[in-house]
Amino acid sequence: MVMVKEELRKGPWTEQEDLQLVCFVRLFGERRWDFIAKVSGLNRTGKSCRLRWVNYLHPGLKRGRMTPQEKRLVVELHSIWGNRWSLIARKLPGRTDNEIKNYWRTHLRKMTKKQRRSNSSDSSLHDHSLVEPGELNSSSDCSSSSLASEKNGGVKSYSMDKIWNEIDSSEEISSEPSVEEVSQGVADFSCMLMLSPLWKMDDELRML
DNA sequence: AAGAGTTTCAACCGCAGTTCG
């Protein structure tokens, strides 16, 4: 028998992987990521699973651009705490440290550009307006919980709403099942049945 | 219209801190 060690998957997550991860996080909670990674049959590291959950799948995440208020808060807090992104993120409910970090980088770039320009043209630098032109009226389309670019028909063109709907509709399960329950086969947990290659693997093994 | 430059965002990596056996 030849043991083929499957390579860990990297790169963008598929809708199916997301569903799978959400199911297993609901089962086991937001901890033991390595365990979840193994048990779920996702070919990902625990780290990768955690990151995906925290930055993307976690319910209650706000989607869409940051509002001018949020931007202002980020700048204020950054002036106090520096690059303590996770700390700053805690003051902005629904925002992740990654998001804030990303925002800060672009913000910083804009500022340095502005500065360079104003240095060269000797204009004043008072405009600390964090609000880009046109932002105030159009701001915060957070209501749309669709993923970044639903326009592109790529891998990512599905929405979190859709995922959560699918999950909700497929579960009437208590929030915290015991490990025993799980091990004896919460397998009737429909999404697990359908999704986890682990169970498939089990069947395949039996066949041998 | 097309190509270059810029922005945005998701994901990976390495490291440090924490937990557990």
Place this chain on the structure above:
DNA sequence: ACGAACTGCGGTTGAAACTCT
């Protein structure tokens, strides 16, 4: 007390989308 495994954080990268010329 100690080492291994796990977790969380900050930095960085790369691809896709968008804007400008």
